[in-house]
Structure formats: C-alpha cells, structure tokens
Amino acid sequence: MREVAILGVGMTKFGELWDRSFREIGIEAGLQALVDAKLSSADLGALYLGNMASGSLISQEHIAPLILDYAGLGGQHLAAVRVEAGGASGAVALHQGYLAVASGAHDFVVVGGAEKLTDVPETEANRVTGGTADHEWEAVFGATLPGLWAMIARRHMHDFGTTREQLASVPVHDHAMGARNPNAHYRNLLTIEGVMKATPVAEPLGMLDCAPFSDGAAAVVLGPLDRARKFTDTPVRIAASQLACDVMAVHHRREMTTLDATVVAAKRAFAQAHRTPTDVHVAEIHDAYSISGLVSLEDLGFVAKGDSGPTFAEGRLAPGAGKLAVNTSGGLKAQGRPFGAVGVAQVVEIVRQLRGEAKERQQPGATVGLAHDVGGTGATSVVHLLERVN
Amino acid sequence: MREVAILGVGMTKFGELWDRSFREIGIEAGLQALVDAKLSSADLGALYLGNMASGSLISQEHIAPLILDYAGLGGQHLAAVRVEAGGASGAVALHQGYLAVASGAHDFVVVGGAEKLTDVPETEANRVTGGTADHEWEAVFGATLPGLWAMIARRHMHDFGTTREQLASVPVHDHAMGARNPNAHYRNLLTIEGVMKATPVAEPLGMLDCAPFSDGAAAVVLGPLDRARKFTDTPVRIAASQLACDVMAVHHRREMTTLDATVVAAKRAFAQAHRTPTDVHVAEIHDAYSISGLVSLEDLGFVAKGDSGPTFAEGRLAPGAGKLAVNTSGGLKAQGRPFGAVGVAQVVEIVRQLRGEAKERQQPGATVGLAHDVGGTGATSVVHLLERVN
Numbered sequence: 001m002r003e004v005a006i007l008g009v010g011m012t013k014f015g016e017l018w019d020r021s022f023r024e025i026g027i028e029a030g031l032q033a034l035v036d037a038k039l040s041s042a043d044l045g046a047l048y049l050g051n052m053a054s055g056s057l058i059s060q061e062h063i064a065p066l067i068l069d070y071a072g073l074g075g076q077h078l079a080a081v082r083v084e085a086g087g088a089s090g091a092v093a094l095h096q097g098y099l100a101v102a103s104g105a106h107d108f109v110v111v112g113g114a115e116k117l118t119d120v121p122e123t124e125a126n127r128v129t130g131g132t133a134d135h136e137w138e139a140v141f142g143a144t145l146p147g148l149w150a151m152i153a154r155r156h157m158h159d160f161g162t163t164r165e166q167l168a169s170v171p172v173h174d175h176a177m178g179a180r181n182p183n184a185h186y187r188n189l190l191t192i193e194g195v196m197k198a199t200p201v202a203e204p205l206g207m208l209d210c211a212p213f214s215d216g217a218a219a220v221v222l223g224p225l226d227r228a229r230k231f232t233d234t235p236v237r238i239a240a241s242q243l244a245c246d247v248m249a250v251h252h253r254r255e256m257t258t259l260d261a262t263v264v265a266a267k268r269a270f271a272q273a274h275r276t277p278t279d280v281h282v283a284e285i286h287d288a289y290s291i292s293g294l295v296s297l298e299d300l301g302f303v304a305k306g307d308s309g310p311t312f313a314e315g316r317l318a319p320g321a322g323k324l325a326v327n328t329s330g331g332l333k334a335q336g337r338p339f340g341a342v343g344v345a346q347v348v349e350i351v352r353q354l355r356g357e358a359k360e361r362q363q364p365g366a367t368v369g370l371a372h373d374v375g376g377t378g379a380t381s382v383v384h385l386l387e388r389v390n
Numbered sequence: 391m392r393e394v395a396i397l398g399v400g401m402t403k404f405g406e407l408w409d410r411s412f413r414e415i416g417i418e419a420g421l422q423a424l425v426d427a428k429l430s431s432a433d434l435g436a437l438y439l440g441n442m443a444s445g446s447l448i449s450q451e452h453i454a455p456l457i458l459d460y461a462g463l464g465g466q467h468l469a470a471v472r473v474e475a476g477g478a479s480g481a482v483a484l485h486q487g488y489l490a491v492a493s494g495a496h497d498f499v500v501v502g503g504a505e506k507l508t509d510v511p512e513t514e515a516n517r518v519t520g521g522t523a524d525h526e527w528e529a530v531f532g533a534t535l536p537g538l539w540a541m542i543a544r545r546h547m548h549d550f551g552t553t554r555e556q557l558a559s560v561p562v563h564d565h566a567m568g569a570r571n572p573n574a575h576y577r578n579l580l581t582i583e584g585v586m587k588a589t590p591v592a593e594p595l596g597m598l599d600c601a602p603f604s605d606g607a608a609a610v611v612l613g614p615l616d617r618a619r620k621f622t623d624t625p626v627r628i629a630a631s632q633l634a635c636d637v638m639a640v641h642h643r644r645e646m647t648t649l650d651a652t653v654v655a656a657k658r659a660f661a662q663a664h665r666t667p668t669d670v671h672v673a674e675i676h677d678a679y680s681i682s683g684l685v686s687l688e689d690l691g692f693v694a695k696g697d698s699g700p701t702f703a704e705g706r707l708a709p710g711a712g713k714l715a716v717n718t719s720g721g722l723k724a725q726g727r728p729f730g731a732v733g734v735a736q737v738v739e740i741v742r743q744l745r746g747e748a749k750e751r752q753q754p755g756a757t758v759g760l761a762h763d764v765g766g767t768g769a770t771s772v773v774h775l776l777e778r779v780n
Contacts, residue, residue: 001493021526055446055474059517060525062476065635065769069524074637075644077654080770081482081633082474084445086452092471096486103391103493127449134459135450136411243471245455247464254465264467379455380470 001102003225005235006386008037009348014216014336015185016118022058026067026114029217029341033110037221038231041071045106046079050093050113051340052086053128057120067112079106084340086132086375087288089113090218091243091343091382098241101222113344114217117337125213129339132376134248146210146289148250148377150202153291155256157204159306162294164204166309168195170293171208171333173312173326178334180361185214185336195290209290214336218345225389234355239273239368240385242266248379261381262286262299262374269370269383270301277301280324280385281366282353284346286374287331296372297326300383325363328353343373347384354388391492393615395625396776398427399738404606404726405575406508412448416457416504419607419731423500427611428621431461435496436469440483440503441730442476443518447510457502469496474730476522476765477678479503480608481633481733481772488631491612503735504607505728515603519729522766524638536600536679538640538767540592543681545646547594549696552684554594556699558585560683561598561723563702563716568724570751575604575726585680599680604726608735615779624745629663629758630775632656638769651771652676652689652764659760659773660691667691670714670775671756672743674736676764677721686762687716690773715753718743733763737774744778 010032012025026049034041047068055061064080079100085092090113097111117125130139133148156162171190178184190208198206228235246261247253254260270276277300285300287293294308302324303311311317317326329335329349332342350369352358367388374381400422402415416439424431437458445451454470469490475482480503487501507515520529523538546552561580568574580598588596618625636651637643644650660666667690675690677683684698692714693701701707707716719725719739722732740759742748757778764771 001495052451053445055443055518055521058525059521059529061442061474061518061521062766062769064475066524066638068635069637069769074635074642077634077636077651079633080635081486084451084472084474085454096471099489099493099495102495103489105391105489105492128445128451131445131449131451134456135448139449243469244467245458245464245470246467247459248452248456252464261467376452379452379459
C-alpha cells in the first residue's frame with residue numbers, strides 16, 4: 001500500500017445550527033478542506049461520507065451522491081460512498097478513504113462526516129442513539145446509551161476506586177478546552193462541583209457528564225504522500241488506520257470496564273506505525289460520557305488500567321502540562337457530538353495541532369497525534385495515528 | 391493493486407421471511423459463503439455489509455458489528471463496516487471489500503448484503519424507498535420511485551417508440567427466469583397481457599412492472615487471486631469494480647432516458663478489465679422497474695439507445711438464445727428486491743453461471759459476466775466485471 005497524507009482540513013462550527021440544512025453544512029466543511037488543500041475539485045476521485053441517521057431523522061438515505069450533487073460535483077460522476085458505524089461513522093469513513101488512496105484506486109479523495117441532530121424531536125434522536133447499542137437485547141428493555149455507560153462507570157468505581165470527582169474532571173477538562181475553540185458547541189467553563197450537582201441522567205452520570213446532541217460537519221482531503229509537498233508545506237502522514245469490532249451488548253463483553261475493540265485497534269495501529277503510546281503528543285479520544293474518556297485513556301495504552309481517574313483529575317492532560325495533551329478540541333462533551341462528523345473532526349484537530357495551528361490550545365512541539373472514535377458502547381473502535389512530515 | 395477473486399458465495403431464499411430476523415438471514419448467507427469457500431472464519435480480516443434502512447425500519451444502526459456478533463465472531467475483533475447507497479448498497483459494499491483485498495489491507499473478507507422489508511408497515515417501506523431519491527426536491531412533493539421511473543418510461547416511449555408491450559416483456563422475461571430459480575421471491579410465469587392488465591401504479595407502469603419489497607441476504611467471500619486455487623477449482627476473478635455517481639433528482643439530469651452514472655461506471659469497468667460489452671456472456675442488470683431494465687441494457691453498452699425494447703420483446707436475452715443472457719436469476723422483479731442484498735445476490739448468480747452451476751438457467755459457455763446495480767433513480771451506479779479463471 002502506498003503512503004497517504006492529509007492535505008487539507010475543514011469543519012463547521014458545531015452546535016445548534018437550526019438555520020442551515022444537512023446539505024449546507026456538509027458542503028461548507030468539504031469546500032473548506034478543498035481550499036485548505038489548494039486542490040481543485042476536478043482532481044477528486046471519490047467522496048467518503050460518515051453519517052449515522054439521516055434516514056431515520058430526515059428521511060434521506062443515499063446521501064453520499066446527494067452531498068456531491070449539492071456541492072456542484074454531480075456532473076463529475078465521482079465515486080461517493082456513505083459509511084455508517086454509529087458514532088464512529090466518520091472515523092470509519094476516513095478508514096475507507098485511506099484504503100481508497102493507499103490501494104491506488106484513487107489519488108485524491110474527500111472524507112466528510114455530517115449529522116443534524118438538534119432540529120428533530122429529541123425522542124427520535126434518543127431512539128436513534130439507542131440503535132447503536134443492541135436494539136433487541138438492550139434498547140427494547142429500556143437501556144439507553146447513558147444507562148449502559150453508567151453501568152460501566154459503576155463497575156470502574158468498584159474495581160479501581162475511581163471517584164465521582166474524578167469522573168467529573170473529564171467534562172471540566174473538556175470545557176476548559178472548548179472555551180479556547182471557536183468551533184466548539186460549548187465554550188463555558190465547568191467546575192467539579194457544578195458537574196456533580198447537575199441533573200442526574202443515569203447515576204453516577206449527570207447532565208454534564210454526557211455529550212450533547214449537536215449539528216455539524218467536518219472534512220479532510222487525502223492524497224498520496226509522495227505528491228503532498230505540491231499542495232502543502234505541512235503534510236500530515238496517516239501512519240496507521242485501524243478498525244476493530246466487538247460484541248454489541250455490554251453484558252456479553254469479556255469485561256465491562258475494558259473496550260476490547262479499542263485495545264485491539266490501538267495495538268494494530270501502533271504496530272502499523274512502529275510506534276508506542278509514549279510517542280504520542282496529542283490525542284483526541286472518545287469521551288461521549290465522562291466514563292468513556294477514562295476508559296479510552298486506559299484502553300489506548302496511555303495509562304495503566306484504573307489510573308485514568310487521577311490522571312484527568314490532576315490536570316496532567318492539558319496542553320503544555322505534560323507529554324500528552326488530550327481532547328484539546330473540547331472533545332465530544334464540549335466541541336460537540338454530531339455523530340457522523342465526530343471522527344473526522346477529531347482528525348481535523350490533530351492536523352491543526354501537528355501543523356502548529358491550534359493557537360491557545362496548542363500542545364508545544366506536537367509531531368505525533370492519535371484520533372480514537374467509538375461507536376455505541378464500543379462495538380466499533382477506530383484508531384488513526386498521524387505524524388507531521390518534516 | 392493485487393488481483394481479487396471470489397472464493398465462495400451464499401444466499402437465502404428471497405421473499406416474505408416473516409419467521410426469521412434480520413440477524414438470522416445475514417448469518418445464513420455469510421456462513422453459506424464461508425462453507426462454499428472452504429474458509430475458516432479464523433482467516434477472515436473484515437466484513438463489509440450493504441444495508442439501506444435498518445435504522446429507519448428496525449431501529450438498529452451499527453449493524454456490521456451486530457452481524458459479526460451474532461455469527462459468533464465478535465471475539466475476533468474483525469473490522470466490520472456498513473455501507474449505504476440506497477438499492478446499490480450491496481454492490482457498493484462489494485466495491486469496498488474489493489478495495490480492502492486489492493490494497494493488501496486484508497487477505498480474506500466477507501461481503502454481505504441484507505434487508506428486511508416485508509414485516510414493517512408498507513408506508514414505512516415506501517417512505518424509506520423515497521429516501522433514495524432527493525427527499526427535499528422530489529419525495530416531499532409526492533414523487534415516488536415508481537412515479538419517477540414512470541416519467542422516464544414515458545420519455546423513452548416518446549423518444550424511441552418503445553411500446554407498452556416491450557416494457558411488459560421485461561417482467562415476463564424475469565418471471566420466466568425466476569421460475570427456474572429456487573431462491574426467487576416469485577416463481578410464477580407472467581404474460582404480456584397479464585402485465586398490461588395489472589393494477590396501475592404510476593402509468594405506464596403497473597403492479598407487475600415494479601419489483602417487490604423482499605426480505606433476503608446474500609454474501610460472497612473474497613481473497614487474493616494468487617491464493618484462490620487453494621480453496622476452489624473454479625475461482626472467479628473480479629476483473630473490474632467501478633462506481634459512479636450522478637445528480638440526485640431526475641429533473642436535474644442531462645437527459646432523462648440515460649443514466650450517466652451507469653454509462654460512466656460501465657466505461658470505467660470495461661477499461662479496467664480490457665473488455666468490451668460484446669465479451670460479456672451473462673449479465674445481471676438493474677430492473678427494479680420494467681423501464682430500468684431497458685435503460686440499463688442500453689447504458690451498459692449492450693444495445694444502442696432505443697433498441698432495448700425490441701431486444702427484450704424478441705426473447706433474445708434468455709439463456710441459450712444469444713451471446714448475452716440477462717437476469718437469469720429472475721432479476722429484481724422475480725428473484726426479489728431486498729435492497730441492500732440485491733447487489734451481492736447479482737454477483738452470486740454471476741459466479742454460479744461462470745462456474746457452470748446455474749442448472750436450468752445456465753448460459754452455455756459463460757466465462758465473462760457483469761453485475762450492475764443502481765441506487766434510487768440512478769444517482770449511484772455500480773458495475774462489476776467477473777471472469778472465470780481457467
């Protein structure tokens with residue numbers, strides 16, 4: 001397989017974008033990425049689009065050609081493919097775009113992710129979210145995604161002595177980062193006390209432990225690394241793109257507090273890139289719920305099992321605080337959670353970090369980054385390793 | 391890219407499978423394909439799954455890991471990816487599986503397609519089908535998929551003198567083939583008169599011009615061609631896998647009676663395989679409506695524009711009747727139309743033809759085959775060329 005580079009990135013603001021349609025935000029992100037890559041759309045071979053629920057929520061399937069069409073590219077007859085993997089849809093779309101370029105099937109592709117969640121009935125958005133778990137064995141019995149993650153949290157507290165305060169330190173960290181990110185859904189600061197006092201959702205998780213429903217889109221342009229210098233002075237190489245799956249239902253897992261799909265995807269990714277977790281300077285990790293931020297940090301190999309609570313709580317993951325900065329974008333909690341867009345937006349943030357363009361959230365000297373996205377409660381996990389090319 | 395072969399095929403019966411779940415039919419087809427390939431599931435690297443509407447219809451997204459899980463493969467942590475492209479979902483999944491093997495990312499992958507449409511409210515199935523057209527510019531104004539295809543039919547009749555009888559000859563051909571296919575949804579014979587007298591759906595199309603909603607699943611196992619002989623005496627090579635898209639709405643097309651996406655995908659496929667349409671012995675072409683069978687035959691380059699009506703009506707496309715046999719499976723009309731499964735089932739039929747296993751529907755001496763699938767009214771078109779390896 002040939003080496004693949006990210007040549008351009010773009011994203012919309014995440015949030016409640018009531019005045020703009022699914023089509024519009026998809027196109028905005030894609031065009032930003034093309035402009036950033038200094039690439040003409042005439043050079044594109046394919047579009048890969050991550051989206052979870054446009055069929056359920058806006059009665060529109062078949063959305064990959066739709067976005068091409070509304071971008072004015074219908075007449076080019078590109079290959080356009082939609083990919084769905086719950087909340088990991090965007091990351092899986094990137095994996096497919098990577099394979100398309102790595103295989104030589106296409107030279108230049110756009111990978112996008114888009115989702116509209118705030119202008120549909122919240123009951124519908126909740127139903128759809130439950131559909132990323134095992135509908136017949138979890139959702140129909142009343143289990144919601146926050147409820148399932150809450151059980152994982154309880155078990156993590158029991159097994160490792162993780163405290164409620166440590167859980168709360170994840171959204172506190174995220175909002176501190178979101179405050180520095182103009183694209184973030186939430187830019188207000190939180191306190192540990194405020195998180196703990198918030199309305200309970202599924203104990204121990206409260207309202208401020210759960211990522212919001214957001215609207216938003218993100219896109220990246222991929223191309224062969226050996227042609228990247230033509231477009232950019234700061235190409236970012238995809239050093240690894242790996243995807244692993246696990247059983248759907250939490251009660252069928254080997255262990256509740258370890259996401260085996262993440263462990264395996266990370267191992268494969270570090271092997272592909274000939275790297276170890278200690279090489280990583282900046283990481284966007286899945287933290288749709290406070291507990292998932294903790295579990296992700298452990299399962300990716302950044303800290304030992306059970307050590308994530310103190311690591312977050314002691315503020316060691318902020319930019320400049322240590323060797324590894326985490327979720328400088330604000331993560332799913334503060335930057336926002338438009339399902340299909342999340343995995344692509346994570347990569348947008350890592351690229352900005354590796355280019356040194358992250359401004360007040362810059363991790364100094366970052367040259368190696370990781371993006372980690374999860375679908376449902378962990379049945380799909382995707383890990384990308386990115387490296388700045390000097 | 392390395393050469394890719396199809397090592398095994400499997401499919402369920404298509405029809406009203408009310409006593410079996412989405413999961414069950416997905417697994418049945420996949421296991422059949424693995425047994426046919428004499429491959430252990432331990433050798434698999436990935437699953438690609440085509441499905442259009444499980445989110446809308448059974449509240450279950452994230453279905454690729456779900457099918458792996460219920461097949462007992464959750465613990466292997468394979469990569470599992472769902473692809474959606476309306477009625478072309480299965481064909482696009484095959485394209486992605488092909489890229490996964492061709493790139494070297496995986497050695498052996500299963501590509502499946504599955505859909506359950508008959509045990510949901512028909513209004514819902516119709517809503518979902520309309521979602522493969524442009525929802526905001528077609529479906530919300532009352533345009534249905536049969537209605538849009540009916541306009542294409544009217545124009546074809548106007549421009550080329552195509553007759554109602556010629557349109558009716560498509561389902562008559564399909565049911566003659568379906569009668570010979572034990573997996574077909576419909577196995578009864580039709581007459582031209584019977585088709586023309588059937589209840590109108592969207593004139594000139596009647597009930598018997600429109601493919602049914604079906605349940606069903608199909609699967610194929612792919613691997614590197616240079617290792618294919620280890621598994622089978624009759625490997626089938628994927629000589630081309632090409633995908634092209636077009637604008638969504640019929641009223642935005644350059645011309646109503648030509649599906650540019652099909653024209654382009656076919657040209658790319660014949661170029662990739664160093665073949666021409668005259669080389670093809672057996673083809674499964676998209677014929678969800680009588681008119682789409684006609685248009686497909688033309689746009690793939692098998693006959694000149696406007697000549698498809700007489701070609702079908704004169705019975706020149708039955709096995710043994712000429713150099714090219716078409717839709718020996720019964721096509722979407724008689725074999726059935728479980729959206730996401732269709733594109734994979736077409737390839738199952740072509741493989742059986744190229745192996746000489748198609749029994750009373752065998753095209754004598756077939757060594758080169760083509761599969762063609764369309765999403766919506768033609769915004770996505772996929773063409774695969776398959777060759778028997780001697």
